[in-house]
Every structure is written in structure tokens, then in C-alpha cells.
Amino acid sequence: xxxxxxxxxxxxxxxxxxxxxxxxxxxxxxLENYRIISENESQRKAILNYWYxxxxxxxxxxxxxxxxxxxxxxxxxxxxxxxxxxxFKRYKGTFFINLIGLVCGxxxxxFIYLWVHKxxxxxxxxxxxxxxxxxxxxxxTAAGILTFEWTPAMxxxxxxxxxxxxxLATTLIPTEYFExxxxxxxxxxxxxxxxxxxxxxxxxxxxxxVVRGNPNALNxxxxxxxxxxxxxxxxxxxxxxxxxxxxxxxxxxxxDYLIGGVFEDVPSTSxxxxxxxxxxxxxxxxxxxxxxxxxxxxxxxxxxxxESTNLKEFNASIYNLVEQFDSNSKTKLFAQRLIDRYLYGVxxxxxxxxxxxxxxxxxxxxxxxxxLIACINFMNLSTAKANVRLKELGVKKTLxxxxxxxxxxxxxxxxxxxxxxxxxxxxxxxxxxxFFNTLIGGALSFIWDVEFILxxxxxxxxxxxxxxxxxxxxxxxxxxxxxxxGRISGSFSDxxxxxxxxxxxxxxxxxxxxxxxxxxxxxxxxxxxxxxxNRDNVFFFSNDGIEESDQALLINxxxxxxxxxxxxxxxxxxxxxxxxxxxxxxxxxxxxxKLSFVKIEAGANFIETxxxxxxxxxxFNAERRNDYTDKVILNQTAVEKMQLDNPIGAIIKVWGxxxxxxxxxxxxxxxxxxxxxxxxxxxxxKDELSETFVKIRSEHLVATINEIExxxxxxxxxxxxxxxxxxxxxxxxxRSEKQVADLSxxxxxxxxxxxxxxxxxxxxFISERRTKEIGIRKVLGSSNTSLIKLLSSDFFFTILxxxxxxxxxxYYLSYNWVQNFAYAVEIKWWYFALVxxxxxxxxxxxxxxxxxxxxxxxxxxxxxxx
Amino acid sequence: xxxxxxxxxxxxxxxxxxxxxxDAYAFKIAEEFESQTNRKVSIGSVHSTLSRLSxxxxxxxxxxxxxxxxxxxxxxxxxxxxxxxxxLEKSREFKxxxxxxxxxxxx
Numbered sequence: 001x002x003x004x005x006x007x008x009x010x011x012x013x014x015x016x017x018x019x020x021x022x023x024x025x026x027x028x029x030x031l032e033n034y035r036i037i038s039e040n041e042s043q044r045k046a047i048l049n050y051w052y053x054x055x056x057x058x059x060x061x062x063x064x065x066x067x068x069x070x071x072x073x074x075x076x077x078x079x080x081x082x083x084x085x086x087x088f089k090r091y092k093g094t095f096f097i098n099l100i101g102l103v104c105g106x107x108x109x110x111f112i113y114l115w116v117h118k119x120x121x122x123x124x125x126x127x128x129x130x131x132x133x134x135x136x137x138x139x140x141t142a143a144g145i146l147t148f149e150w151t152p153a154m155x156x157x158x159x160x161x162x163x164x165x166x167x168l169a170t171t172l173i174p175t176e177y178f179e180x181x182x183x184x185x186x187x188x189x190x191x192x193x194x195x196x197x198x199x200x201x202x203x204x205x206x207x208x209x210v211v212r213g214n215p216n217a218l219n220x221x222x223x224x225x226x227x228x229x230x231x232x233x234x235x236x237x238x239x240x241x242x243x244x245x246x247x248x249x250x251x252x253x254x255x256d257y258l259i260g261g262v263f264e265d266v267p268s269t270s271x272x273x274x275x276x277x278x279x280x281x282x283x284x285x286x287x288x289x290x291x292x293x294x295x296x297x298x299x300x301x302x303x304x305x306x307e308s309t310n311l312k313e314f315n316a317s318i319y320n321l322v323e324q325f326d327s328n329s330k331t332k333l334f335a336q337r338l339i340d341r342y343l344y345g346v347x348x349x350x351x352x353x354x355x356x357x358x359x360x361x362x363x364x365x366x367x368x369x370x371x372l373i374a375c376i377n378f379m380n381l382s383t384a385k386a387n388v389r390l391k392e393l394g395v396k397k398t399l400x401x402x403x404x405x406x407x408x409x410x411x412x413x414x415x416x417x418x419x420x421x422x423x424x425x426x427x428x429x430x431x432x433x434x435f436f437n438t439l440i441g442g443a444l445s446f447i448w449d450v451e452f453i454l455x456x457x458x459x460x461x462x463x464x465x466x467x468x469x470x471x472x473x474x475x476x477x478x479x480x481x482x483x484x485x486g487r488i489s490g491s492f493s494d495x496x497x498x499x500x501x502x503x504x505x506x507x508x509x510x511x512x513x514x515x516x517x518x519x520x521x522x523x524x525x526x527x528x529x530x531x532x533x534n535r536d537n538v539f540f541f542s543n544d545g546i547e548e549s550d551q552a553l554l555i556n557x558x559x560x561x562x563x564x565x566x567x568x569x570x571x572x573x574x575x576x577x578x579x580x581x582x583x584x585x586x587x588x589x590x591x592x593x594k595l596s597f598v599k600i601e602a603g604a605n606f607i608e609t610x611x612x613x614x615x616x617x618x619x620f621n622a623e624r625r626n627d628y629t630d631k632v633i634l635n636q637t638a639v640e641k642m643q644l645d646n647p648i649g650a651i652i653k654v655w656g657x658x659x660x661x662x663x664x665x666x667x668x669x670x671x672x673x674x675x676x677x678x679x680x681x682x683x684x685x686k687d688e689l690s691e692t693f694v695k696i697r698s699e700h701l702v703a704t705i706n707e708i709e710x711x712x713x714x715x716x717x718x719x720x721x722x723x724x725x726x727x728x729x730x731x732x733x734x735r736s737e738k739q740v741a742d743l744s745x746x747x748x749x750x751x752x753x754x755x756x757x758x759x760x761x762x763x764x765f766i767s768e769r770r771t772k773e774i775g776i777r778k779v780l781g782s783s784n785t786s787l788i789k790l791l792s793s794d795f796f797f798t799i800l801x802x803x804x805x806x807x808x809x810x811y812y813l814s815y816n817w818v819q820n821f822a823y824a825v826e827i828k829w830w831y832f833a834l835v836x837x838x839x840x841x842x843x844x845x846x847x848x849x850x851x852x853x854x855x856x857x858x859x860x861x862x863x864x865x866x
Numbered sequence: 867x868x869x870x871x872x873x874x875x876x877x878x879x880x881x882x883x884x885x886x887x888x889d890a891y892a893f894k895i896a897e898e899f900e901s902q903t904n905r906k907v908s909i910g911s912v913h914s915t916l917s918r919l920s921x922x923x924x925x926x927x928x929x930x931x932x933x934x935x936x937x938x939x940x941x942x943x944x945x946x947x948x949x950x951x952x953x954l955e956k957s958r959e960f961k962x963x964x965x966x967x968x969x970x971x972x973x
């Protein structure tokens with residue numbers, strides 16, 4: 001008989017909630033029922049039925065006393081709430097300080113939560129996310145190991161063929177490959193697109209959904225393309241566009257395609273961002289057989305690995321793969337999981353090191369600290385207030401209140417205030433989210449999923465626990481008699497706890513202020529640093545759609561406009577790593593020495609237009625024909641690295657052809673300030689160049705741009721005029737720093753507000769409590785100065801400790817941050833002096849204003865106080 | 867004053883208690899209900915109704931008859947009280963008078 005027992009868990013559950021005097025009959029009934037079913041039908045059915053019966057005993061008549069007697073409990077709970085509301089009403093100032101502080105803290109926490117949530121979800125939507133990897137290359141250069149994502153086109157097929165661990169492998173040309181804008185054209189209607197060239201494994205590997213048409217369309221014919229739903233809608237006004245013909249125009253293509261399918265818009269959490277898919281063969285056709293050379297790195301390679309694959313072993317086996325096909329190659333391969341790629345996208349010595357995860361951790365920490373600062377306000381104010389509420393406490397204790405009920409009282413108060421603050425914050429965040437999005441240039445949105453709601457509940461509970469614990473545990477511990485007398489024993493340690501809380505709060509604020517200060521200094525430095533060229537009022541437009549033969553004519557006409565100082569074409573807008581070359585040889589070069597150059601091909605007048613200064617020699621002269629073919633200009637770094645003593649006139653080999661150095665320019669920044677200035681080589685070219693640069697006289701900015709646009713339109717066939725300013729393009733490189741700076745400014749402001757609120761509450765409370773004492777002191781002849789000294793010395797002592805603690809910490813943190821930049825602002829001692837002064841002033845004003853308020857009360861009123 | 871009106875389910879259970887006589891305890895009543903009506907019912911809901919009927923004093927109960935199938939536990943056996951009988955009679959009379967007034971079945 002003992003074998004056949006009802007399910008244990010259900011049995012236990014029943015015994016937990018069932019009234020004891022019903023236990024015998026009910027357990028008996030259920031057992032009888034269980035045995036009959038398990039004999040007549042099956043054991044499984046019997047178990048299920050047992051559960052069903054147990055759950056059906058969750059009825060009021062059968063529940064244990066604790067729960068049936070909840071009316072009494074409810075009354076206690078109601079009492080707690082009532083007392084809480086009364087105390088809120090009575091101490092309105094404190095209540096609002098707590099509420100505003102918590103609202104600020106919780107708002108920040110929600111914003112940060114939304115942001116972090118989105119960042120962490122990048123690429124998480126792929127069904128195979130765990131097994132998708134990107135193959136990256138490490139190249140040894142003079143400047144150390146450089147990691148890049150461009151790989152040989154043969155890599156994917158080779159990996160799939162040679163390694164059984166590789167299940168799928170896809171080669172793709174991401175949309176970032178093209179510098180120029182691409183268009184889909186339907187009846188002269190141009191639409192800007194991000195096209196991506198993919199091969200047949202692409203849709204199988206990644207979870208992008210084709211919703212209409214044939215998902216296989218791309219593989220069937222290379223004259224098919226797939227477009228996203230929103231592109232379809234924008235071009236045709238409908239989503240069913242299968243079979244329509246559109247023209248695709250980009251750097252390399254200009255031809256008609258058949259729409260073979262429509263896919264769901266790529267989610268904003270995808271690191272691959274595209275809205276048109278084209279067959280990779282179309283790309284390859286324009287590149288010829290060269291595309292498949294192992295030393296030609298164009299596409300990105302993604303693979304999926306067998307679940308049982310050990311990544312370390314796999315990486316070891318592909319390490320030398322490129323070398324087997326191209327013996328000259330110095331690049332090494334490794335695979336990184338796609339979902340890690342976004343978060344750990346910065347490489348050091350060829351290994352993923354940090355990346356966005358740094359910012360995520362930073363802001364998660366800031367969010368927590370802000371919440372903590374707000375909670376500290378609550379702790380401080382309620383323990384300080386305790387003196388006043390001691391009588392209430394004593395009376396309760398005398399009437400037999402247990403410690404637990406007192407603790408519950410304080411938790412209820414903390415919970416109520418956090419809850420109200422949580423609701424306010426939710427409303428505020430909801431309405432300010434668009435503003436916040438423009439600030440950070442992101443697309444955050446509310447997703448009402450379980451995770452978000454749980455996150456919110458966690459935030460509220462966390463602030464309840466943090467802010468309620470100290471007062472609850474501390475106050476409930478007090479002796480009845482002492483609290484009735486209004487005297488607190490052990491007030492010494494209490495004072496120290498409160499003091500260290502305030503110290504912590506201030507230190508956190510000061511560290512934030514100092515951090516923001518340094519971040520902004522660095523960003524200012526980037527903006528004002530002499531780059532070696534002048535980017536003011538230089539604007540550039542893309543030469544898309546201009547025939548090669550027309551370029552000279554265009555430049556000529558633009559030059560004639562009165563508002564134009566000078567004009568030149570080039571293939572580089574001086575803000576990105578666009579062209580490099582290693583094919584340079586010079587006299588005195590040691591055989592194994594290799595130097596990688598930044599290559600700038602530019603038309604006549606480029607050096608003049610960009611105001612790049614000459615160090616020695618002369619600039620290019622458009623009149624001299626052989627300046628185009630036989631001459632070259634280097635920068636100072638190049639001359640140094642090549643160890644040329646007399647560079648001017650020396651002959652070097654560029655791409656196998658002799659060129660004479662006619663001049664040396666002073667160093668200027670081509671790349672971002674993260675990187676050191678590199679050897680740079682400039683040649684004058686008449687070939688098609690991607691960009692035209694125009695230096696404008698500042699007073700005629702708009703008119704001049706309009707005139708240039710008119711000229712451009714004469715030469716291009718209806719293509720939109722795409723232009724930008726060099727200084728703006730330059731700022732774009734530092735967008736993520738700017739985002740961090742803007743965000744940190746915002747949160748720093750919030751931290752200051754919360755801390756000041758708390759300090760204000762504390763100062764006003766403590767001073768008010770001494771109103772009578774102040775009156776007596778005044779009568780006895782105390783001066784205002786000595787009174788201020790008396791009341792404020794404690795605060796100043798606390799602030800001082802906070803400052804002493806936080807300066808070294810903030811120095812250490814900011815020093816580490818600026819180390820990321822090759823050209824970093826120098827951290828000077830007076831930055832910290834200034835920050836200290838500012839915070840000291842803010843806090844002093846807060847404290848003094850409250851103290852003065854109390855001191856100003858007339859003697860007669862302050863004596864009558866209480 | 868407790869509610870003395872009988873609900874449909876209550877009335878059925880009262881009748882079942884009367885039918886089962888000395889074997890009227892929650893599990894048996896639920897089993898009988900299922901076999902007579904072909905409707906599923908949980909022991910819990912039967913039990914809850916029985917205890918409500920006891921509160922209205924239509925039923926009394928007593929703990930008896932431990933058995934091996936029940937793991938040595940006793941069962942609560944219900945019996946109808948006089949007022950329970952009265953309530954059943956009243957309910958039947960009321961319904962009969964309604965039937966009589968129904969012209970389609972009138973005789």
C-alpha cells in the first residue's frame with residue numbers, strides 16, 4: 001500500500017493552508033478518492049486529480065486561521081498606513097524632500113534601466129544567437145596589433161569546407177562598406193537606402209523574417225532583391241510589391257532589380273542595419289576575380305558553430321588559416337560570438353577587451369548610486385526626526401507593541417513613499433522619454449513586458465529596503481523608558497552612522513561633479529585642439545553623379561562664386577580612416593621594415609583649401625603637369641619614421657613608381673584623437689575623387705551653399721545634393737563621448753539636487769530643534785556669528801571629510817578615463833580645487849540658508865517655541 | 867437570522883445526503899453527484915457547501931468510521947436535521963405550485 005502515495009508536494013501544500021480541525025476528514029477523503037482513481041484508471045490521472053482536489057480546497061471555509069483572521073491583520077495594516085499618512089502630513093517638508101529625492105532617483109534608475117536593457121538586447125533576437133560568431137582578423141602593424149572585421153571573401157566557404165564544426169558560413173558586404181549614399185529609385189522617386197550584399201546562408205543563419213514573397217528569391221537569381229516593409233511602403237505606398245522593378249544606385253551599381261520578397265523591418269536592436277538585401281554576386285561582378293584573392297579584405301564573415309564546439313580550440317585551429325593561402329599574410333583569425341561583439345567591441349593586443357560594456361556598467365553604477373543617495377535622505381531624515389517621534393514610539397511600546405510591529409511601521413512608511421515616488425516617476429519618464437531620446441540620440445521605448453514590471457518592482461522594493469531598514473531596525477531597538485523620556489541612549493553611534501551616510505552622499509556627488517568636469521574638459525579639448533588644418537567654414541559635398549570629365553568644370557564654376565575662397569577635391573574628409581597603403585619604399589629602408597601610410601589623393605589646391613601648413617618645400621602646383629604623376633608630399637611623422645635627413649628632393653617608390661618628395665607638411669590629424677598621428681602621404685590626382693571641399697567666406701554662408709547647389713544640379717542628373725561641414729563630421733566621431741558627457745551632466749545635476757535637498761532637510765530640522773537654545777543663547781549675548789559657527793561646524797566637518805575622501809577617488813577615475821585618448825587633456829590640480837570650491841559653495845549655501853532662517857527668528861518667538 | 871433559502875446545488879446535496887444515509891461524507895457525496903448528474907465536481911466545493919449547510923443548521927455531522935483505505939483517518943458523516951427536511955419540503959412545494967401554474971403542463 002505504501003507504494004501508492006499521493007503526490008508529496010500537493011500533500012504538503014494542503015497541510016500548509018488547510019484548517020487543522022478539517023485535516024483528518026479531508027486528507028481521508030482525498031486519499032480514498034486518489035486510491036480509487038489510481039486503481040480504476042491510471043496513476044497519472046490520480047496524481048493530476050489529487051492536485052485538482054487540493055487546489056479546490058483553496059476556499060475561505062477551509063483556510064487556516066492566519067488567513068481567515070486577516071481582518072485583524074488588515075486593521076493593523078490600516079493603522080500603519082494611517083500613521084504613515086499622518087506623519088507625512090505633519091512633516092510636510094520632510095515628506096516632499098523625500099518624495100522629490102526619490103522621484104529623481106527612481107526616474108534616473110528607470111531611464112538607465114531602459115537604456116541598459118536595450119543595449120544588452122542587441123542581437124539577442126536571433127534564434128541561433130548562442131552559436132553565431134563573427135570571424136575577425138588581427139594584423140600586426142608598426143603601431144601594434146590592429147583588429148578589423150574585413151576578411152577575405154574565400155574565408156566563409158573555406159571554413160565551411162574544412163571544419164566540421166562550422167554549420168553555416170556567410171559572406172556579406174555590410175552597408176557601412178559604402179561611403180556614399182545609395183538609392184532605390186522608382187519613377188524618379190529617390191529613396192535613401194542601406195543595402196547589404198549577402199549570400200545564400202545569410203537568411204538561414206540570422207533570424208530576419210521574410211514576410212512576403214519568396215525567402216529564396218535571392219538565391220534563385222541575382223537580379224532579385226529583397227526590401228524591408230517600410231521601404232516598400234515608402235516607395236510604393238503598399239506592402240505587397242512582389243514583382244515590381246526598381247533601380248538601385250550606389251557606388252558600384254546602377255541597374256534595375258526585381259523585388260523578390262519583403263522582410264520585416266530590422267529591429268533597432270540589430271547590429272547589422274540594412275533595409276535592402278542584394279545578392280553578393282552583384283558585388284563580386286563589379287570587383288572581378290580580384291574579389292576572391294586572399295589578400296583582398298572586403299566582406300565580413302559570419303559563421304555558426306556546432307553547439308559542442310570549444311571556442312578556444314576552434315580559434316586555435318583557424319589561427320593560421322590565411323597564411324596557408326597567402327604566404328605573405330601577417331593576419332591571424334579568431335571568432336567572436338555575435339552577442340559579445342557589440343558589447344566587447346574594443347580590442348587590445350588582438351583580444352576583445354572592453355567596449356560598450358564599460359558605459360553600461362558605468363551607468364548602471366550611476367543609477368544605483370543616485371537611488372542610494374535618495375534613500376540616504378530618507379534614512380537621515382527619519383532617524384533625525386526620530387527624536388520627535390520618540391514619544392509615539394514609547395506609547396506604542398507601553399501598550400504592548402511588538403518590535404516587529406514597529407519595524408513594520410517604518411517599512412510601511414518607506415514603502416508608501418517609494419511606491420508613490422515610483423508611480424510619479426513612471427508618469428514623468430513616460431512623458432519625458434522623447435526628450436530624453438533626443439538628448440542621447442537613441443530610440444528607447446517602453447516595453448511593458450514582465451521583465452520591465454519586475455525591474456520596476458525591484459527598484460521600488462530596493463529603495464524601500466535601503467531607506468526603511470536603518471530607521472526601522474534602529475528605532476525599534478530603543479528602550480521603552482528612554483523613548484518615553486525622549487532621550488536616546490547610544491546617540492553617539494547614531495550620530496556617526498548619520499554622519500557617514502552624509503559623507504557617502506557628498507562624496508558620490510563630488511565624484512560625479514568632478515567626473516563631469518573632466519569629461520567636458522576632454523571634449524572641449526577635442527573641439528579646440530589644433531588639428532593642423534582649419535576646419536572652420538569648410539564644407540564638403542559628395543561627388544555622386546558627377547561624371548569624371550565634368551569634375552574639373554564643376555570645380556572651376558564653384559571657384560568663380562564670389563563667396564568661395566577656394567575649392568578642391570579629395571578622397572578623404574580628414575575625419576576617418578579611409579585609405580591606407582603599405583606600398584612605399586625609400587632609400588635606406590631596412591628590408592623587413594614596413595610602414596603603413598594614410599593615403600590622401602587630392603585635387604589641386606587641397607592643401608590650401610584645408611589650410612594645412614607647409615613645414616618645408618612647396619605644395620602641389622596644378623600648372624605643372626608632372627606634379628600629378630611624379631611628385632609626393634609627406635607629413636613630418638612620415639619623414640621621421642622613414643629617417644630621411646634631407647627629404648626634399650629625395651626619390652621614393654610609391655606603388656612601384658618613383659616619385660620625388662617636393663614638400664613636407666606639418667602634422668595634422670586625419671584620424672580621431674584616439675589615435676596617434678600616423679605617417680601620411682599625399683598625391684595630387686585628376687581621377688574621380690569622392691568629395692569636393694569648399695572654403696567659404698563666413699558672411700555668405702547660406703547664399704553660397706545655394707549657389708553651389710545650383711551648379712551641382714547642372715552636372716548631376718537629379719541626384720540630391722548631399723553636403724556636410726568638416727567640423728560637424730569631426731564632431732560625429734566623438735558622438736559616443738558626447739552622449740556620455742550629456743548623460744553624465746544630467747545625472748550629475750540630479751545627484752546635486754538630491755543631496756542638497758537632503759542636506760537642506762537635515763540642516764533645517766536640526767536647527768529648528770535648537771530654536772529654544774538659540775533664543776537663550778541670544779538673550780545671554782551670543783552674536784550671530786558665533787551661533788552660525790555653533791550650528792554649522794558639524795556640517796562643515798562632514799563636508800570636509802567628504803571632500804578629502806572623494807578627491808583622490810575622482811582623480812584616479814578620471815585619470816583612467818583620459819588614458820583612452822592618445823591626445824588627452826592634462827589633469828591639473830586646480831580642476832579639483834575648482835570642483836571642491838563649487839561643491840563647497842553649493843552645500844554651504846544650502847546649510848547656511850537653513851541656519852540663518854532659524855537664527856533670524858525673534859528672540860521672543862524662539863523662547864516661546866514648543 | 868441565517869439565510870434559509872436553498873440554492874440549486876445546496877438542494878441537490880441535501881437530497882444526496884438523504885439518499886446516502888449513513889455513508890454521507892464529502893467524498894462519497896461528490897462521487898454520487900458525479901454519477902447521478904454526469905457533471906464534474908471537486909470534493910472541495912462539495913465540502914464547502916456541506917459546511918455552509920451545517921452553519922444553516924440543515925445538517926449535523928459527526929466523525930466516525932476510520933478505515934484502511936483512508937490511511938486510518940475518520941470521516942465526517944452528515945445527517946439531515948428537522949429544519950433541513952423542512953427546507954426541502956418547502957422547496958418541493960414551492961416548485962410543485964409553480965409547475966401547476968404552468969399552462970403547458972397543467973392538468
